[in-house]
């Protein structure tokens with residue numbers, strides 16, 4: 001290993017008050033894990049919580065819905081509030097449901113007032129599919145989808161977003177962090193500018209929830225959706241989440257389901273929908289206790305760690321990674337795509353042989369991910385990444401780039 005980098009890693013670790021955080025998680029053996037922006041690693045507490053649900057199910061069966069200190073009936077709301085504490089939401093402003101995709105359908109159905117929907121050309125595919133299918137249900141075609149083009153370097157220019165928010169646009173769907181490049185958008189500023197033009201922004205916080213020091217309530221954000229399986233470590237397929245600022249209460253959900261009922265009305269089973277007073281009116285059907293359990297455990301695992309500390313750790317890890325990448329990888333044909341002044345949680349690098357490089361990295365136990373056509377995303381996660389992991393990752397990348405032993409891989413990812 002490069003001695004100078006290792007020395008730097010040791011010095012940084014010694015100065016890092018949260019260097020031992022990764023011990024609270026299970027790191028797969030012989031693995032350098034840099035894919036926490038796809039799926040966060042499992043916390044020890046998540047296993048305990050999942051096992052506790054199995055115990056409750058086996059001993060209480062249906063009585064679990066209202067027995068004990070943490071009855072299933074209202075558990076989703078308590079876990080949603082705990083999620084809310086990680087993004088600066090007030091109690092009742094966060095709701096959990098099946099997936100981010102479903103939550104986005106729900107928010108559009110609830111807040112759409114007719115008109116165009118604005119989205120960016122780099123949006124995560126599901127956001128665009130939701131917008132298109134939503135418009136088509138309303139009898140509208142693609143002419144109602146305003147797509148903001150990206151500029152040089154595959155980056156979005158916030159001024160272009162504002163410029164595209166013409167009078168016909170009523171809702172915008174925008175990411176806090178672009179999932180490919182790792183570019184961060186100025187949320188407060190864009191929310192203000194777009195609101196001024198009569199546009200409500202629904203933010204997709206999948207790549208920042210649990211990582212950024214969001215203050216959604218105080219920043220007067222209207223609405224957001226996000227995954228809980230990335231930086232919040234909820235586990236594969238853990239609930240999707242939505243935030244709606246309390247000034248929009250009471251809500252008239254566009255999609256209604258019996259779990260959106262006020263708790264004291266739900267089992268009266270009335271013909272008319274009597275919704276909860278807060279954002280939980282957006283719940284649809286029975287929440288999965290098993291899916292919630294992983295998330296609940298993960299939130300407990302970091303309950304004593306301020307989000308500020310995570311964000312600061314993320315930032316310093318990322319800067320160290322970027323510094324080594326610039327020193328060793330850029331001379332070998334790599335481009336660092338993530339803009340230095342607008343960083344999210346991961347470093348995106350691009351290379352002509354990115355797909356092959358990514359396959360070879362994984363074969364060496366370094367898990368990152370590839371995004372078509374030439375991007376590799378490297379996510380140093382503040383909860384689970386160790387300083388020396390970064391050195392090992394860059395050294396592995398450097399070796400593979402020097403070897404230039406590329407594989408022929410077709411566009412579907414298959415090795416012929």
Ligand SMILES: Cc1ncc(COP(=O)(O)O)c(C=O)c1O
Pocket residue numbers: 038099100101102124126127175179204206207227240
């Ligand atoms: C930015 C973004 N939005 C939405 C999603 C999709 O979320 P889900 O599969 O939970 O609906 C993802 C998944 O990775 C994502 O990265």
